[in-house]
Amino acid sequence: MVSRNFGVGRMVATALCLAAAARLGAQVSTASLTGIVTDPTGARVPGVRLTLTNEQTGVATTAESSASGEYTFALLSPGRYTLSTDAAGFKSASWPGILLELGRVTRLDITLQLGQVDEKIVVTGEAPLLESETSTVGQFIENRTITDMPLNNRRVGEIMALMGHAVYITGDVIRPRYTIAGSRSDSQQWLIDGVNASNIALEVSQALFNPPVEAVQEIRVQQNAYSAEFGNSAAGVIAMTTRSGTNRLTGLLYEYFRNDKLNARNFFASTRPPLRWNAFGGAAGGPVIRNKTFFFVNVEFQRQRLSNVRTLTVPTPEQIRGDFSKTTTAAGALIPIFDPFSNHPNPANPSQILRTQFPGNVIPPSRLDAAAVRIAALFPPPNRPPVNLAGASNWNAANTNALNITTGTGKFDHHFSERDRLSARIIVHDFPTYNTAAFPTPAADPNASSSDRRAFSYLFNHLHSFSPTFINDLRFNYQPRRFHNMSRGLGENWPSKLGLKGVSDRAFPRVDVAGYTSLGATPHERVQIPIHDTHLVDAVSIFRGSHSLRTGGELRLARNVDNFYQLVSGQLSFAIQATAQPGVANTGNALASMLTGFVSAASVRSTDELDRRAKYLAFFVQDDWKVTRNLTLNLGLRWEAHTPRFDANDRINGFDRDKINPVSNTPGIVTFANRDGYSRSLYNGDYNNFMPRFGFAWKVPFLSRTVVRGGYGVFFGPPLPGSNNTSAGFETSGSFSSPDNSLTPAFLLRDGFPSTSRPQLWPGYGAVPVGQPVRFAPEFLEPNRRIGYSQQWNFVLQRELGWLAVVEVSYVGNVGHKLPGPSVSINQVHPSQMGPGNAQIRRPFPQFGNVTTVTPFIGNSSYHGVNVKVEKRFSDGLNFLGNYTFSKFIDDVTSDQEVGEVGGIQDIYNRRAEKALSGNDVRHRFVYSSTYELPWGKGRRWLTRGPAAMTLGGWALGAIVTLQAGSPDGLVTQVNTTNAFNGVQRVNLLRNPTLPKSERKLERWFDTSAAVAPPPYNFGTAGRANLISPGLATLDLSIMKNHRFLERYNLQVRLEAFNSLNRVNLEDPGRALGAPTFGVITAARSARTLQAGLKLTF
Structure with a gap:
């Protein structure tokens, strides 16, 4: 949160003027065909009438070669086309079967033959596979590959694993995560039919839709140095188009299934976990009015019941009774257990604190905390031999993860005339999950939770041609959705049953015991309804001579209403240090610490309803300039800005490092939106995000089947607040921790959580006088955070081999700055003051616990990679794609995944x-x-x-x-x-x-x-x-x-x-x-x- 406002009018006006003065020719979800018309002598021929007809829909588009003999067909639906020519003094000619791919400018130069117009010739053969018009490094995947490859889960997001410079990280059926060419998975841009398919409500580039393969026509991934038309991404663009109907009525019905009886046993599992998996559905498409109106629908149902085998470490019955006489290290040495309440100075060194070991390494029954005994009884008993003498991995069982996914896609295309085309598309996605419990007490199982996720996407696209060389493309997309996450044990009054005081009975508390499995799932409950994303983009393409130009702008609006009961019934942390001899390794046990009632850290949190909102504005210009027949320059400039996130009800907190706190008389106060001169926003705006793009493609004259390409660009990612945690003052919360690394407790378990009544909203909020136990841990976003960006460049050598195959060697470089890192506390003791004793008073802000800056933009990275690719498009029954990548990736912050x-x-x-x-x-x-x-x-x-x-x-x-x-x-x-x-x-x-x-x-x-x-x-x-x-x-x-x-x-x-x-x-x-x-x-x-x-x- 900030105390000053930024005006953006001048920068917006500059960008508008820049956009209005330019024209460009890239495309998001369409294809283009361009070339030069010459006569047999090689002279360029102007005024030739060309007609391009979609072979599947019969829709025809006309153009005329320019004074320099150049022609362009832009913003076409991907597919196969027939090109025909008509010019006085030349034979009529046609080129059937031209494949135009998503996001690609295909080049086809034409040589006319002298003769009469009524003499017709047909030219066969495929259009060149060489990328001779763009400097972008990427990969196109055709429909046959999408449908015939063995893709796990039958979802198109799996396709990215086939590409060079890309590595799969993790993810589920809907949200696969990849790192592309040294980028971060949270900074990618997912597009479906040219509009956003990412989670802009949280300002992260997280995929919202991962359609089934039967719903998608083509995919193109742009990995490095892409056009200025693409933004809000420093990590690549994943663009796909959904299928459309044609003049032929087509359809399909399908079912895929898996069963554990068909599968092999996991290496670490004693049995094969039960699995029931079915994906079934159908699709149909065809004409409503031939050559004019078309429809396509797809519905898929995916049902999964998977037993997830978990191997965990749980306490032994002896340990639960307080008997640690057999608790050893992996080497077999006894781990001494010390009385956490026996602190006394070392007579030989009074600055050193010593503790007394429990006799026989057994905690007397009279010293066991009653609530701790009830909690410990909820651990499942060991059911398998441990893997070492320390007792690791002594429990193994399975719980069932249930998925019921329903995905539907519907598309309607209507061609009013050659000048106007309308497309409407809807995607419906329902993704509820339910994880059963494997623990004897279901509410205690940390994996036992359920969720209800639903998302919709409504797209309207209008394409209007003022002339064959002046085309406007308008797209509007609205994405409402909901999310409800629930832990087991809601409404069962578990804190009262356990004897845990000071927290709500709404859920089962979270219990973390170092070295053992946790108890209780988190978050306890979260309800995000409604969530809205709106995306409007308009672009104009103009063709003048050797210039193909495009300009446009984007507006995105995001809203996220959030009721977050994150830790409404509390979280307890028990540390090894509490029963260890201070400073001595291989002593102490966290379960023993819990049984004595020694709480090292704890927190409780439940927020009021938050209504977070943000906007995104962008303008771009791109000129693809055909300097010569063999050389094309790609010149672009983009400007974009994310307005600072705010809450409709001003339920936001910040943190001022410099203001003196009236409670502690030390620097650091919690600030609140629209109070005391602070603005409504989480942070200052970042409005100087100009991104130049440059590239070239050179078709080597003396090597007609060889292209050399290269490019450079600057790319900004999303702002990534990613968290609604900055809501202090508008929540019931408290954070408690030991001030001295578990020499003294945060509180005693038998006493329950300290009071978490809400203090007033003032500069002393949450603070305590220096030396008193802290009660609050602020979280905030840096007020002067700057959006992370990368500088990307590439150099590519591509050679066509014949038989529809190409080989490509690409070098890709990527240097990132101000990259988002993990949330981190700035309330760390300075190294010069580290030592024994009460460290809390030596913290920069001793009146608080951790002071956490959320997703700070502090990171740097560098990536250098060489990829060798050999690709053959489908012919004679065969296609293949091979990639070998050698790379090195360095950074100084951990990525989100x-x-x-x-x-x-x-x-x-x-x-x-x-x-x-x-x-x-x-x-x-x-x-x-x-x-x-x-x-x-x-x-x-x-x-x-x-x-x-x-x-x-x-x-x-x-x-x-x-x-x-x-x-x-x-x-x-x-x-x-x-x-x-x-x-x-x-x-x-x-x-x-x-x-x-x-x-x-x-x-x-x-x-x-x-x-x-x-x-x-x-x-x-x-x-x-x-x-x-x-x-x-x-x-x-x-x-x-x-x-x-x-x-x-x-x-x-x-x-x-x-x-x-x-x-x-x-x-x-x-x-x-x-x-x-x-x-x-x-x-x-x-x-x-x-x-x-x-x-x-x-």
Whole structure:
């Protein structure tokens, strides 16, 4: 929140003038055809009438070659076309079967033949595959690949895993996450039919829709140096078009299913978890009025019941009774348990605090806290042998994750005339989930929760041609949705049953016991209704001579109403340090700490209704200038701005680091929207986001099948508040923590939570006098935050090989600045003041607990990658795409999602120490995908008739091979002994912890003896990234048998195998020094999964 306002009128006016003065020719969801008309001598021919006809819809568009002989057809629906010419003194000619792809300018130069107009010739052959008009690095995926590849979940988002410079991170059926060319997954732009399909209500680039493959026609991913038409993304653009109807009535019905009886057992599971998975639906499309009006509809239902096997660490019955006489380290050494209330000074060193060990390492029954005993009884009992002497992974069971996904798509296209085209499209998505409990007490299971998600997208697109060289494209998209998340135990009065005081009975409390599984799911409940995203974009394309120009603007409006009962019944944290000898490693146990009632940290939170809103405004210009027949320049400029987020009811807090707090007389006060001279916004606006774009494409004259391309651009991402937590003063909340690293408790469990009554909204809000136990932990967004951006460049060499194949070598560079990092507390003790005793009074803001800046834009990154691609478009029954990427990715902040685990910030005062290999650094990656129709049967090369054609014909194969190196991991301590209230504590390394391959075992994947805990009150000296996790190797296969009958019907029987060779792909080892799982691998990725399908098309 800020105390000053920014005017944007001058910048907006500048951008408007700039946009009004230019014209450009890129496109979001359409295709273009361009070229030069010449006579047999090579002279350019003006005034030639050209007609381009869509072969599926019959819709025709006309154009005329310019004075320089150039022609352009823009903003066309992707598909196959026939081009015909008509010019006096030349023979009429036609070029059938021209494939125009989504987001691509296809070039087709024409040479006319002398003769009479009534003499007709037909020219056969495919349009060139070379990208000779643009500098963008990306990938186009045709419909056949989308439908025939073995794609897990049958969703188009899986397609991105086939591309170079891209790595899959994580995600669910609807929200897949990738890192593209050194970018962050939270900064991508998802587009469907040219409009936003991302979560702009939270100002993050999170996919809202991941349509089934049967609903999508084509996909194009732009990875680096894309046109100025694209913005709000520093991490690539994923654009797709939904299918449209044609002059032919077509349809399909399909069902795919999986069952655990068909699958292999996971390497770490004793049995195959029960699975029932079905995806079924249908589609139909065709003409309403031939050559004029068309429709398409698709509906899919996906039902899944999956038992999720979990291996966790739970207390033994002896430990629950307070008996820790058999609790040891992984090496078998007894872990002493000390009385947390026996603190006394060391006679030999009075500054050192000592504790007394419980006799026999057993907590006397009279010392057990009653509420803690009730809570401990809710842990499930061990049901399997532990993997080591420390008792790790001694419980294994499955809970069922239920999904009931319904997705529908409907599209209507109407051509009023050659000048006007209208398209309307709706997407409906219903995605409820329900996770059953595996714990004996369902409410205690941290995985037991359910959610109700629904989203809609309504698109209206009007295309108007003032002339063949002046076209306007107007799009409007409205996306309402809702989200309701619920934990188990709502309304069951669990705090009263457990004897936990001071919190609401609404939900089961969250209990975190270090070294063991947690109890209770979070958040307790969240209701986001309504959520609205509105997107308006208008662009004009004008063609003048050798210039193809386009200009336009965008407006996005976002609203998110949020009722968040995050921790309405409280969260309790119990630390090892409470029953440890201060400063001595391998002492103490967090369950023992809980049984004594020693609470190290706790929080409670429930907000009033929030109504957060934001706007986005952008203008762009792009000129694709054909300098010569062989050289094209792509010149663009974009300006965009996100207005600062605000709450309709001013329920927002900020934080002023400099103002003196009247309660503590120290710097730091909580501020409130529209009060005391502070504005309504979370932060200042960032209005200087100008983004130049430059690129070239040169078709080498003496190598007619070779193109050299290159480009550079600046790209800003979304503002990413991502959180509604900045609502202090408008919530029931409290944050309590030990002031001295668990020498004294935050409070005693038997006393319950301290009072959380709401204080008045004033500069002393939430503060306490220095030295008193803190009660509040503010969260805020930096008032002068600046949106992160990247500078991207590329150099590409592309060569056409013939037989519809190309080879491409691309170098991509990407340097990021002001990138979003993890939320971090700025209330860390300075390293010069670290030491024993009460650290709370040494914090910069001792009147508060953690003071957290949410998603600070503080990061930097660099990526350099070379990709070799060989691609063959479908012909003669075969297509394939192969990519090998060699890259290096460095950053200094952890991304929102990472392949590896390098951890958060250790010391906010020494950010330079954070620079290391990114958790998303994958040094080597090879992926090959292909579909192949076997050359037997009717219409193929051999065995074209008779019984052999029936039996052997119609078979097809699909395959995806993925070979991927591991990603970096970082080693940290389980027990943070810095006493500095910092994020993590890294280890000290005595040597390189990586073991030779021959010495790696599941129970010791790396040299655990190479890592030691830093001395108390010191940071670890190791960097963020210390070792490389296991890699990935999979082969996915599909086998299809097509049987045609009654001329127009085709029945396809299909079998798919994911990880068909059942290779064990291990997950990361445990990386917390002192934890029972340190250095131990306890999980693997999915084993072989079979999927069968049946599809009828007509």
